Amino acid sequence: MQTEFGRDARSDHRSSSALTTTAVQKAGTRIIDLRSDTVTRPTAAMRAIIASAPVGDDLYREDPTVLELEAYCATLFGKDAAIFMPTGTMSNQIALRCHIEPGGEAILDASYHIHFFESAQSACLAGVALNCCPTVDGVLTVDDVEKAWLRKPRGSGYAVPRLLCIENTVNAAGGRIFPLTTIRELRCFADQRKVTIHMDGARLWNACVATSITPAEYCRDVDTVSVCMAKGLGAPAGSVLAGSADVIQTARRYRKWYGGSMHQSGILAAAALFGLRNHRTRLADDHANARTLAAGLARLTEPAIAISTVETNMVMLDVAPFGMSAAVFAERARAENLLVMPWLSTVVRMVTHLDVDRADVEEALRRLERVITAASQAT
Numbered sequence: 037m038q039t040e041f042g043r044d045a046r047s048d049h050r051s052s053s054a055l056t057t058t059a060v061q062k063a064g065t066r067i068i069d070l071r072s073d074t075v076t077r078p079t080a081a082m083r084a085i086i087a088s089a090p091v092g093d094d095l096y097r098e099d100p101t102v103l104e105l106e107a108y109c110a111t112l113f114g115k116d117a118a119i120f121m122p123t124g125t126m127s128n129q130i131a132l133r134c135h136i137e138p139g140g141e142a143i144l145d146a147s148y149h150i151h152f153f154e155s156a157q158s159a160c161l162a163g164v165a166l167n168c169c170p171t172v173d174g175v176l177t178v179d180d181v182e183k184a185w186l187r188k189p190r191g192s193g194y195a196v197p198r199l200l201c202i203e204n205t206v207n208a209a210g211g212r213i214f215p216l217t218t219i220r221e222l223r224c225f226a227d228q229r230k231v232t233i234h235m236d237g238a239r240l241w242n243a244c245v246a247t248s249i250t251p252a253e254y255c256r257d258v259d260t261v262s263v264c265m266a267k268g269l270g271a272p273a274g275s276v277l278a279g280s281a282d283v284i285q286t287a288r289r290y291r292k293w294y295g296g297s298m299h300q301s302g303i304l305a306a307a308a309l310f311g312l313r314n315h316r317t318r319l320a321d322d323h324a325n326a327r328t329l330a331a332g333l334a335r336l337t338e339p340a341i342a343i344s345t346v347e348t349n350m351v352m353l354d355v356a357p358f359g360m361s362a363a364v365f366a367e368r369a370r371a372e373n374l375l376v377m378p379w380l381s382t383v384v385r386m387v388t389h390l391d392v393d394r395a396d397v398e399e400a401l402r403r404l405e406r407v408i409t410a411a412s413q414a415t
C-alpha cells in the first residue's frame with residue numbers, strides 16, 4: 037500500500053541509483069540487496085523534505101524539526117517525552133544507563149540486539165550485567181524471567197535485577213512479533229518485583245502494521261521504548277527513545293556524555309518525520325514480499341522452510357541442507373548479484389524493504405534457485 041508520493045519518489049530514486057557506488061551494475065543485472073532494511077537510501081521526496089527543513093541548534097533546544105519529531109513520538113507512544121538519538125544502539129545503551137546503576141542486572145534473551153551486538157557496550161558503558169535466558173522464539177515470558185532470577189545467588193552482595201528487556205520485532209527469531217499479552221504479564225511481574233521494562237522497538241513499526249496494534253498500545257506497559265528510523269522507514273539515520281519526563285531528562289544528560297548531542301539535527305529529524313508519515317503503512321508491502329520470498333524458497337528447498345514463521349519483513353534460511361556455511365552461501369549469492377546476510381554459521385538472513393519491490397523478490401528467487409541448484413548438483 038504505497039502512497040503515490042512514495043511510488044513517484046521511489047522510481048525517481050531508482051533511476052538515479054545507477055550513479056551510486058552501492059548499485060554498481062555487474063553483467064547487466066542490478067544488485068538486489070536483502071542484507072538488511074538499513075540499506076534503504078532516502079527517496080527523492082525525503083531528500084526534498086530534508087532540504088527544506090527548518091533547523092536550529094538543538095543544544096539550545098532551538099531546532100524546530102527535532103522538537104516536532106520528539107513531540108510527535110511522545111504522542112505516538114503515549115509517553116511524557118521523547119529524545120532524538122543518532123542510533124538505535126545509543127538509545128538502548130542510554131536506556132540501560134538510565135534504568136540501572138552500574139553493577140545492576142538486566143534480564144533478557146541472549147539473541148536480542150542488546151546482548152548479541154551490544155554486550156561489550158552494556159558492560160563497559162552502562163556497567164550492566166546481562167543475565168541472558170533461553171526463550172522460545174525470542175519471546176521472553178514471566179516464567180523465563182523467574183528462572184533467570186533464581187539461577188543466581190541474590191542478596192546485597194550480588195547483582196540486583198533492575199530491568200527486563202524485550203525486543204519487538206525479534207530480529208534473531210526472523211522478525212517475530214512480541215505478543216502484547218506477554219508484555220502485560222511482564223508488567224504485572226515487574227510491578228511486583230520493582231523492576232522496569234525497556235522495549236527495543238527497532239522494528240516496532242513492522243509489528244504495528246502486521247497486527248494493527250497501535251504504537252501507544254504496545255508501549256503502555258513498558259517504561260521506555262527505543263525505535264529506529266533508518267530501517268523500514270527509510271531515513272538515513274536516527275532513533276528515538278521515549279518514556280517518562282524524568283527518564284528522558286536523565287537520557288538527555290547521558291546523550292551529552294556519550295557524545296550523541298547534535299546541533300542542526302533537524303536535517304535528520306525531518307527525514308524521520310517523513311518516514312513516519314509516509315512509509316509506515318507501506319511496510320505491509322515488505323511483509324507481503326517476505327512471504328513471497330519464503331513461499332518461493334519453500335518450493336525450492338527440501339526440507340521446506342516454515343512460512344508460518346514469516347510474520348514481518350524477514351526470512352531466515354537454514355543453508356545446512358545445501359552442504360555449505362552461511363558465509364559460502366552469501367558469497368555464491370553475491371556472485372549472482374544478490375546480497376544476503378550470514379546470520380549464524382548456517383543461517384542466512386534476508387530482509388525486504390523500501391528499495392526492493394515484488395519484481396526484485398521474484399528476480400532474487402531466480403538467483404537463489406541458481407545458487408541452490410548448483411549446490412545440489414555438486415553434492
Ligand SMILES: *Cc1c(COP(=O)(O)O)cnc(C)c1O
Pocket residue numbers: 122123124125126128149150203207236238239264266275
Ligand atoms: C538495528 C537494531 C538496533 C540498533 O541499530 P543501530 O544500527 O545502532 O541504529 C537495535 N536493536 C535492534 C533489534 C535492531 O535491529
